[in-house]
Amino acid sequence: xxxxxSKSQISLGFLTVVDSGEIxxxxxxxxxxxxxxxxEFHCTAPVRANRAQQILYxxxxxxxVYGELIARALIDKAAIKPSIVFADQTETLSVQGMTxxxxxxxxxQLTDIRRQPARHRFEVEGFTLxxxxxxxxxxxxxxxxxxxxxxTIDLDEPFSRIRDAIEEAQRGARAA
Amino acid sequence: MADWQADSRLIQTPxxxxxxxxxxxxxxHLPEVDSWINPEVTRIAGAETLLPGxxxxxxxxxxxxxxxxxxxxxxxxxxxxxxxxxxxxANPPKVKVLGFVFPESASWDSFARKTDIEEPTESKLGGSGxxxxxxxxxxxxxxxxxxxxxxxxDIIKLEDRLxxxxxxxLESIAATESLRxxxxxxxxxxxxxxxxxxxxxxxxxxxxxxxxxMQAITTIRMLLCSGEIRNVLLVCPxxxxxxxxxxxxxxxxxxxxxxxxxxxxxxxxxWNQMADTPVTIANYELVLRDxxxxxxxxxxxxxxxxxEAQRIKNKSSSTSKAIRKIPRTRSWALTGTPVENSCExxxxxxxxxxxxxxxxxxxxxxxxxxxxxxxxxxxxxxVMTDLPPRMNRDADIxxxxxxxxxxxxxxxxxxxxxxxxxxxxxxQHVFELVLRLKQICNFDPLTGASSKLDRLxxxxxxxxxxxxxxxxxxxxxxxxxxxxxxxxxxxxxxYHGRIPSNKRDSxxxxxxxxPECSVILxxxxxxxxxxxxxxxxxxxxxxRWWNPAVEDQAINRAHRIGAKxxxxxxxxxxxxxxxxxxxxxxxxxxxxxxxILSQAKGPSKSGLSxxxxxxxxxxxxxxx
Numbered sequence: 001x002x003x004x005x006s007k008s009q010i011s012l013g014f015l016t017v018v019d020s021g022e023i024x025x026x027x028x029x030x031x032x033x034x035x036x037x038x039x040e041f042h043c044t045a046p047v048r049a050n051r052a053q054q055i056l057y058x059x060x061x062x063x064x065v066y067g068e069l070i071a072r073a074l075i076d077k078a079a080i081k082p083s084i085v086f087a088d089q090t091e092t093l094s095v096q097g098m099t100x101x102x103x104x105x106x107x108x109q110l111t112d113i114r115r116q117p118a119r120h121r122f123e124v125e126g127f128t129l130x131x132x133x134x135x136x137x138x139x140x141x142x143x144x145x146x147x148x149x150x151x152t153i154d155l156d157e158p159f160s161r162i163r164d165a166i167e168e169a170q171r172g173a174r175a176a
Numbered sequence: 177m178a179d180w181q182a183d184s185r186l187i188q189t190p191x192x193x194x195x196x197x198x199x200x201x202x203x204x205h206l207p208e209v210d211s212w213i214n215p216e217v218t219r220i221a222g223a224e225t226l227l228p229g230x231x232x233x234x235x236x237x238x239x240x241x242x243x244x245x246x247x248x249x250x251x252x253x254x255x256x257x258x259x260x261x262x263x264x265x266a267n268p269p270k271v272k273v274l275g276f277v278f279p280e281s282a283s284w285d286s287f288a289r290k291t292d293i294e295e296p297t298e299s300k301l302g303g304s305g306x307x308x309x310x311x312x313x314x315x316x317x318x319x320x321x322x323x324x325x326x327x328x329x330d331i332i333k334l335e336d337r338l339x340x341x342x343x344x345x346l347e348s349i350a351a352t353e354s355l356r357x358x359x360x361x362x363x364x365x366x367x368x369x370x371x372x373x374x375x376x377x378x379x380x381x382x383x384x385x386x387x388x389x390m391q392a393i394t395t396i397r398m399l400l401c402s403g404e405i406r407n408v409l410l411v412c413p414x415x416x417x418x419x420x421x422x423x424x425x426x427x428x429x430x431x432x433x434x435x436x437x438x439x440x441x442x443x444x445x446x447w448n449q450m451a452d453t454p455v456t457i458a459n460y461e462l463v464l465r466d467x468x469x470x471x472x473x474x475x476x477x478x479x480x481x482x483x484e485a486q487r488i489k490n491k492s493s494s495t496s497k498a499i500r501k502i503p504r505t506r507s508w509a510l511t512g513t514p515v516e517n518s519c520e521x522x523x524x525x526x527x528x529x530x531x532x533x534x535x536x537x538x539x540x541x542x543x544x545x546x547x548x549x550x551x552x553x554x555x556x557x558x559v560m561t562d563l564p565p566r567m568n569r570d571a572d573i574x575x576x577x578x579x580x581x582x583x584x585x586x587x588x589x590x591x592x593x594x595x596x597x598x599x600x601x602x603x604q605h606v607f608e609l610v611l612r613l614k615q616i617c618n619f620d621p622l623t624g625a626s627s628k629l630d631r632l633x634x635x636x637x638x639x640x641x642x643x644x645x646x647x648x649x650x651x652x653x654x655x656x657x658x659x660x661x662x663x664x665x666x667x668x669x670x671y672h673g674r675i676p677s678n679k680r681d682s683x684x685x686x687x688x689x690x691p692e693c694s695v696i697l698x699x700x701x702x703x704x705x706x707x708x709x710x711x712x713x714x715x716x717x718x719x720r721w722w723n724p725a726v727e728d729q730a731i732n733r734a735h736r737i738g739a740k741x742x743x744x745x746x747x748x749x750x751x752x753x754x755x756x757x758x759x760x761x762x763x764x765x766x767x768x769x770x771x772i773l774s775q776a777k778g779p780s781k782s783g784l785s786x787x788x789x790x791x792x793x794x795x796x797x798x799x800x
Contacts, residue, residue, distance in 0.1 A: 036344035045272040073271035
């Protein structure tokens with residue numbers, strides 16, 4: 001992530017998981033250029049833990065499904081490796097141990113009682129971000145990207161696009 | 177000892193337990209006991225292991241004890257089943273991922289000439305928008321709007337639908353450096369852009385004055401800048417060409433455009449260049465005249481936009497046929513009145529948008545349901561809650577004695593004549609009588625007396641005295657000229673079909689700038705559409721048009737975005753005359769269509785039908 005990277009080369013990933021109840025959890029991963037235009041979008045088929053998995057995984061089930069299963073599969077599948085991956089759910093952060101990309105939690109609007117103290121917390125343009133300590137040294141660069149991005153688009157806006165796209169994909173699947 | 181303990185598990189009864197304790201407590205006696213027992217017997221019986229199970233009864237120390245005790249051996253099955261192991265698989269479920277890759281849009285700088293845009297002033301308000309005071313739309317955090325492009329229903333493929341769904345909000349695109357607006361668009365205007373952006377066939381049917389022009393230009397601009405389209409043909413009525421030119425310069429200064437005009441050789445050259453011109457503007461008459469050139473197979477437009485698209489409502493007209501032949505990918509229609517007289521008007525427009533989608537004879541409700549996704553219609557009441565009110569005032573004016581005499585003679589004679597025509601009677605004959613009577617309502621043909629003009633003159637005194645401006649509409653140029661003579665002291669300007677096109681813009685500029693010019697006289701035909709005269713606060717309809725939609729268009733030259741105060745509309749109606757009867761019929765129709773409109777979500781304001789016109793004189797519609 002050198003500062004000399006041209007604007008067109010920089011891309012940002014946005015990752016979220018939608019829990020559709022009985023249907024299961026569906027993950028969406030949107031990669032945007034710095035103008036907010038979509039470059040890639042990936043979504044999963046619904047992932048549903050069975051009863052045994054629910055019992056055996058206990059409280060660790062959601063971080064496991066959100067992060068290790070869904071988020072990992074999505075990040076692995078994408079051809080573009082963005083400079084940052086933003087997530088808006090704490091449970092998704094468990095993917096950090098499985099990817100080299102910095103996964104930043106958009107924590108500003110969350111009641112984050114489970115915040116892990118071993119994360120670097122910083123603020124950019126009114127958004128509170130959390131980052132694994134191993135990437136702390138890059139936080140300034142990341143902040144610069146965020147600063148440029150939010151000149152045109154609010155940082156939490158792409159998540160609503162992902163949710164709409166997941167709903168559209170599910171509607172299409174139901175119709176088919 | 178360990179063996180004893182182990183074997184003690186086999187002891188079943190209290191007596192057995194007792195015997196075991198006996199041996200356990202007297203370990204030292206064991207050899208002695210051993211000597212009593214016939215070793216063979218114990219071997220045979222396996223007494224080393226079975227001793228705890230041997231029943232020895234303390235019956236005394238008789239000699240008989242030397243006999244081998246009766247040993248009863250019982251074989252006990254000693255086999256424990258291996259417990260079954262149930263393996264619960266905790267393998268994670270396999271995650272199936274569906275991926276979409278989108279082409280990165282072309283650089284938005286491709287059209288940017290980095291034009292210096294003047295700081296907006298109130299005088300440049302034009303048709304749309306408030307002065308924002310900022311060239312740029314500002315940071316996303318400052319622009320709360322998130323208007324997103326939604327895919328229309330006729331886009332089926334998921335990948336295509338997601339492409340639109342995943343685009344950034346239009347406000348965000350507007351915030352980029354290379355796409356600037358002279359004024360901040362209204363939220364509903366962004367919604368209009370979002371509607372058009374994804375549509376290959378659509379009608380923007382906003383009420384007049386809401387900025388259809390700006391919305392179309394902005395969408396064209398965005399599509400061109402994103403590389404989704406490369407060339408556009410915009411067709412409009414001839415008087416509006418200069419207005420489109422101005423609006424393009426204002427709203428899309430970086431987009432090159434050309435206007436088709438001049439002699440046939442020049443036009444032919446222009447048509448040949450259109451593939452390389454982002455926007456080509458032409459009027460309907462020229463498209464019809466140059467049909468061969470514009471419908472050539474080698475000539476293809478990514479988008480064709482029709483302004484005042486009601487011009488092609490009659491699908492059998494030569495204009496409609498020529499327009500429909502133009503090779504194109506996307507088709508948009510702009511009109512405030514997609515249904516002027518009947519649902520057939522909409523069928524005609526859809527022949528251009530999506531041939532065969534609607535057909536003659538369909539029920540209005542069915543059409544309403546089918547076109548819902550193709551039409552976007554907003555009224556001022558819905559979106560411009562802060563627009564100054566429009567005050568309608570029906571001025572019932574009694575004819576002067578001279579006019580009244582003439583009128584009665586003309587009507588009585590005319591009706592008798594019509595009745596005597598029998599089967600030869602046509603709509604044209606009735607129409608001629610109506611026109612004749614309406615002209616008398618304006619002016620007495622012999623003396624030139626006019627109650628309406630007396631009233632208008634009086635009203636204009638007040639308008640001019642307060643420094644305001646007024647528009648007067650009539651359907652006849654001759655009437656306008658007569659009015660001009662009488663109102664000379666108000667420095668009236670005229671804008672109608674007899675004014676050459678090249679002089680019209682300067683007339684409008686003069687009317688706007690010159691404080692001495694208090695009134696402009698316009699014909700419905702020339703002045704009803706496309707003009708921005710929102711600095712006028714008074715509109716007079718000297719005579720009524722056949723169709724309230726056309727009247728509304730005329731009124732909305734003044735009552736539109738940018739209007740500073742309430743617009744007073746005076747509809748002049750001669751009491752007890754044909755004008756009053758027409759007014760009643762039109763009002764009833766307006767109510768009826770408003771009812772239909774609210775159900776079918778489609779706009780409609782009807783004019784007079786043949787039956788209505790015959791009914792004005794209580795004549796029966798001839799059979800056939």
